[in-house]
Amino acid sequence: MLDIMEKVNREENTQENVPGKKKLAGRVTKGQFFSTSLGIEKTYRIYLPPGYAESNHRYPVVYLFRGHEDEWFNPGQDDTRGGSSVEDLANELIGNGEIGEMIIVGVGLTSEDNQIHGLGVNFLNPGLVRKRKGIGSGQFENFFVKDLIGHIDTTYRTLPSPDARALDGFSLGGFSSLMFALKYPHLFTSIGSYDGSFMFYNLQDPRIGEGDCRDHLWLRDDSMFAPAFRPPGKKKYDREYMLTYSVGNILENYPEKQKQQLSSLRFFITCAAYDGFQGNRDRSVHLMTLLQLHGLQNSAPSLILANDALHNWKFADLHLRKSLPFHSASFGYSPPTAESMFPNSYLEHLEVISIANSRVGGERPQLFFHVYKKMKIRVEILTSTEKVIRLVLNKTLTPGNYQISWDGKDQSGRMVSSGVYTVRMITPEGILPLRVLWLQ
Secondary structure (H helix, E strand, O other): OOOOOOOOOOOOOOOOOOOOOOOOOEEEEEEEEEEOOOOOEEEEEEEOOOOOOOOOOOEEEEEEHHHHOOOOOOOOOOOOOOOOOOHHHHHHHHOOOOOOOOEEEOOEEOOOOOOOOOOEEEEHHHHHHHHOOOOOEEEEEHHHHHHHHHHHHHHOOOOHHHHEEEEEEOHHHHHHHHHHHHHHHHOOEEEEEEOOOOOOOHEOOOOOOOOOEEEOOOOOOOOOOOHHHHHOOOOOHHHHHHHHEEEEEEEEOOOOHHHHHHHHHHEEEEEEOOOOHHOHHHHHHHHHHHHOOOOOOOOOOOOOOOOOOOOHHHHHHHHHHHHHHHHHOOOOOOOHHHHOOOOOOOOEEEEEEEEEEOOOOOOEEEEEEEEEOOOOEEEEEOOOOOOEEEEEEEEEEOOOEEEEEOOEOOOOOEEOOEEOOOOOOOOEEEEEEEEEEEOO
């Protein structure tokens, strides 16, 4: 099935001037409540979809993990993000009809200053960080499962059902997403992760042939995870306790009679194209091997998000651009047909039928359109800053159906980075800008 992206208005690049369309914008706010498990007030960020305040509808919920509750919602989280966040992405996808209306929650699993990571586990030694605000008892697993989900369901108009609840995350948030899903499969329907910092099975790094084979990311020489995994009075992390949170070990130790619960989960897992300081590719490959051994499949078209994918927020957002439609489909949403997404009222003699985005790295985006009258058509590719980087078409076309594709290169033949680009169609009757997703 093709990924359809909607035409935008020629002058304002918004939906408000498109016939029959309204400008859609959700609302992001900060919530706070007392967590019994943590024994403190805890905050979260929440996106309420367009029309939430005016309707009586109930909505499915996607919980997003990284660390601090603000990270998915902060346009300046790093300099690769381009000034946008999950709020902009949700507004765009809902407005285009690519996803149904949903509530999105940014879960806080860190101290208020984002220096101590809660990981979604129950701390063995919270006393090490008792002076840090936002930690409390350190019972972060209980906080999410026993407190936050119930608070969201009773405070907002959610659909309080496992079939309407999804998880997604980036980096350590990807670890938390998969860990919660496998420990509590009866609570969720779909699970996503971008470049998750997963534990290797048994905390043994399979890439190390001999000598010290421990998983050095987790069994550390420093005290980064000491509040979570180092018991009071001990100098080493509690390996056995850590394995109770290892996705691979959870799978291996799953009771046979309960494995049926796992079959109802749907996964959308992607990762960076690199390892080491640039990504967690090897950990993701290791995880997917273990999942497949237990009959669990990845619904993402490719584990590696793009050939240039790195461990940063630009690519975390690109992952979410692909995973939110997956979660929405898991909730039962069906996107509009091509005919309703692309009404022929924009230009009198030119109709855009559909756009097929890159689904995997290197796949060419394609544009399908119909010309009703002989005319000259120019098609350009532009960056998010409106810089023209490629002339794809510049010729007179006779009436008929046409298909053009873009190989991801600029005018000089250099491959451009993965991202969202504008395809601009220029005709004597007007200009049509459209968005397209390119994955290198």
